[in-house]
Amino acid sequence: MELRKITVKPLLKWAGGKTQLLKEIIPRMPRQYKNYIEPFIGGGALFFAVQPSNGIIADSNAELINVYQQVSNHVEDVIHYLERYENTEEMFYAVRRQEWQGLPPAEAAARMIYLNHTCFNGLYRVNKKGKFNVPFGHYKKPNICNADNLRAAAQVLQKVKIVCGDYLQVLSKYAKFGDFVFLDPPYIPVSKYADFKRYTKRQFGKQDQVNLADKVKDLQDIGCSIILTNSSHPMVHELYHDFKIDIVPAKRYISCNGQGRNGEDTIISIEPTKMETLITASEFNKVQVSKYPTTRFMGSKSKLLTEIWNIASQFDFQTAVDLFSGSGIVGYMMKAQGKRVISNDYMHMSAAFTKAMIENNATILSIEKAKQLLLGHSEDDHFVVNNFQGLYFSDDDNQLIDRIRANIKTLSNPYEDAIARSALIRACFKKRPRGIFTYTGFRYDDGRKDLKKTMAEQFLDAVMVINNSVFDNGKENQSINGDALELANIKNSLVYIDPPYYSPLSDNEYVRRYHFVEGLARDWKGVELQENTKTKKFKSYPTPFSKRQGAADAFSMLFAKYKDNILLVSYSSNSLPTRDEIVTMLKIYKQHVDVVPVNYRYSFGNQRERIHDNRNKVQEYLFIGY
Incomplete structure (x- = not known):
């Protein structure tokens, strides 16, 4: 998307602002997209440069969002209040002592702009009580009221929806197929001088970074294009190793230590799974x-x-x-x-997926019926409880898996059966760290949200997702x-x-990785558990693709x-x-x-x-x- 003729500067100086990286970020943006979504708007450097005609800008900082809302809707009032301020230390501290929530919204917006332009380094920082606590900046001629830029910014802001909210809620509600999402979260600190709390009184910590990475994968899967910026920290490279990561030099204009003003940023470009x-x-x-x-x-x-x-x-x-x-x-x-x-696979679990979502054109499994599968109505053989205790899931989860297995057998409709069986398999994938069954225990539990949900929640979520995927294409699949x-x-x-794929450097045994969920799909019929193995796997299916000559002959x-x-x-x-x-x-x-x-x-x-x-x-x- 090309820059517009109108020039708009960010209204605020902001720690981590992206003005210096615009020449790196803009060329990486998709040429076309439906809506522009930026849930960590901050100073809005990219937003004001691109000037999208539709979309969402958001932040959890209510005072910041008030600025954008008031400039958008009442810019002349904001200008009126700004013109009353003076660049004196006495007025600065008097204004700083005000409670912004008690002011008229337009005056509160003007107050934040004034303090931002006259405080030390333009830094926004609050204490534990949420009080702005940056000292006076002693600048000779700060531009407190740039009326022309404010009016130009109002024109741009009026074209988008401005939301105050948590980024996860904003993305879940608004992000849709074909949208472009720019994510500029608080950076992971890379030195002892870094400060996590420049933005709000709430720290954006390690678990938030993990949750954001999970959300990025969700956005990719629903068809969003994403650009994410962060520090060049090992955790960033680990969380986003599947995507294109570019490292670019960056200056830290707001830093308490001169040695911390030179650094490296990462720009992570993520294309949608469905282009x-x-x-x-x-x-x-x-x-x-x-x-x-x-x-x-x-x-x-x-x-x-x-x-x-x-x-x-x-x-x-x-x-x-x-x-x-x-x-x-x-x-x-x-x-x-x-x-x-015509969909084929030698693994029963794959066939269950395609039975539920490809062959099936119309049947769904009602949530009411799915909830009944969680209850102890049918005779339970306790197969998972007796054979897999302590290996992959908790005792409660094992009991629930057996209960669902037993109740699935009461479903007479083959497509309801396939949906329920696929949902149980998907729930086990989601609850299993790394989604594989080649190891026992829980040593790879990194605390991500899928692992925190209960097995019952995962099962019901899976039923809803699978139901949502069912459609009729008018063909007998x-x-x-x-x-x-x-x-x-x-x-x-x-x-x-x-x-x-056959390679002497890695295995291609799907059954070895997924034997537990393949067992669920088969209800362990026709297989024999290898009791001597730690993982209780069963013998892999014979396949010619497990050897070099066999693969060539099979082709x-x-x-x-x-x-x-x-x-x-x-x-x-x-x-x-x-x-x-x-x-x-x-x-x-x-x-x-x-x-x-x-x-x-x-x-x-x-x-x-x-x-x-x-x-x-x-x-x-x-x-x-x-």
Whole structure:
């Protein structure tokens, strides 16, 4: 978005203001977006530079928000009060002693502007009682009342909604698909001179930073573009390792120590999981894809949907076959595009997801019925309580899991069954640190909000999210739990192939990571717990993709079986067979073979110590044979 001709300076000097970083931030903004949302408005440097025509600006600092509201609605009154102030120490302290809440709102706004322009370093700081306590600045000619700038600012402010509120509440209420969100929270201190309390009397601490990072992922999943700034602190790099992080030099103009005035900021750019260009059929489809429940499922292609659809949309096909559905997101995207979808996976839990949200066109599980599943109505076999005590969840959670398992069996509608089973699986994912079952205990509990919710709350939340994702695309879609080489009569379709990636450097055993939730999906029927293992896993399903030659042979057989279709294949640059080997195999059956490389970063659920090395930076190859 280009800067407007009108020039507006920020109304206030603000610790952490972004004026010096505008040339870095503005080029990183999306070219198009629906609403501009800034929940830590502060001095508003980016807002006044960009001058959005619609959106939300907000802050939890009620005095600050009053300034923006009064300038927007009563700018002449604010100017009138400002013109009465003088740059004297006597008047400064007299005004500072006033209780702003007891003043007329316009005078309270003028008071804050006056104190900000005449206090030491333009610093806003309050004590434990919320009282402004910065001393007089002794400036010769501070610009107390810039009437022209105030009137120009009023024009800009009148185009947006101004809200006083906590950032989480503001984002939850207002952020929607296609919006741009700029996040400039209080920085994580990087030195002993840093001050967490320049903004309000409430400290923005470590847990707030964790909560913000969780919210960023939620915003990405609903389709928002996000830019976030913070200090270049190890915690920032850890919280946002999945995203693009640029480090830029910055001066700390407000600092009590000269040595602390030079530093480094991070600018974190986050593209939405569902890009604006992903869905082209209708506005309904744009919204629909964003409703698919997010997972931390290994190998999920949620971040590659744009590239996958950009390729697929060039071909004329009515049926999409997802041979290795995994999380189900690719099949769901194809369903939202109006395609008939055949979704397959050898894992029962994946088949449960696609039964609930792809094959199912209309059925939901009522919240009343879901709540009944939490109660002890049916005979309970205590399987989880007896076999998994102390391994993954608390005793109370284990009892609840068994109770829900027993009650699910009373559901006669297969789609209600699939929704309930998927919701229970999702609840276990959410309650399990890192979402995997390759370790026991709770040593990775970092206090994030998902881990604080009860299992019952997670289950009911999951039911609501899954219900919200159910829609009818007018096609008879199908969910299959089977072998990809055994599907019958697939012709004249687009076949998407995303098998487990074989690499000698890492495992591709989904069952090993997810055996507990896969057991839930199967109700542990047809499997035998390996009692000698600490994790009580069961034997992994046989798959040819667990060995190098087996993977090559499996690709060859898949290409031969589905040769009468458009073939779209996902595979990683650090896996085997190699890119050239896959191209060679495809060319046996297809006249045209193209390869689209996509830069990609994997986040390994059980290898956090490797996050910052280069082994999780790879290219994802999309092969298209036609």
